[in-house]
Amino acid sequence: MERIPILKMGEFLLITIQVDMHDRLALALQDDLTERIIQTGARGVLIDISSLDVVDSFTGRLLGNIAAMSRLLDAETVVVGMQPAVAMTLVELGLSLEGVRTALNVEKGMEALKSSLEPGTKESKNGRGREKG
Amino acid sequence: MAVVEKRDETLAISSSDDIVRVRQTARAWVVELGFSMISQTKLVTAASELARNMVEFGGGGTVRLEILSDSIHAGIRLTFEDHGPGIPDIELAMKDGYTTGHGLGLGLGGSRRLVNEFQIDSQVGRGTRVSIIRWK
16 A cells, blocks of 8 residues: 655654545554554654645645644654645635644754754653743 | 636545545645645635535535636635534524633634635525635
């Protein structure tokens, strides 16, 4: 079966969505991704949608679900590379992708993910990001 | 008065793969008509929403694509027709956030905002027809 590849880059996972997604592919991606997050202990997920020339409410919901699931598994999601026409259309459609972090490109997305990881917290899984002092 | 050009195609829609096909066909047509990128994206997104509605709620149906032209502009009309359960309260169904399925409830209201003309007719027990036009 056709699958969207998930690449591991350090402590992050990188997904480039290049095909026009149908439902089975979208569901398979959710399954594969959650599995990979657990397997690898990834701390962040970068989703590159620069090749997508349409993001409808189904794909929007998929991105939101992925971000929510990843968060529950202790990984941040950043969606990068949205085309301007797609952004304009999504807003008019009424979909603002709340809860999904975005960045302009892969490089900026990586920076956002890295800065969301506090130094020295890699080893401790408990209360990460909340420890102060 | 808009006239329909000879070009006219009807696609059967019953699955998620067909939704992809509607998007691709609609895209090819508006590219050929010379639509701007934003105009293409809006039309194709609306087509995707309405095709999905048909699959999820209407038990599938057909999409008819037509090229329209008058002396000033060219446009595309898409007509989505199903013989599903119909929509009892169209006004309610058009509202953002209203859904009977698993979606976000943006399909109808959202796609209306993405096109220039939007027409919906529905009869309970007989089906629904949605027709949209986007001018170049």
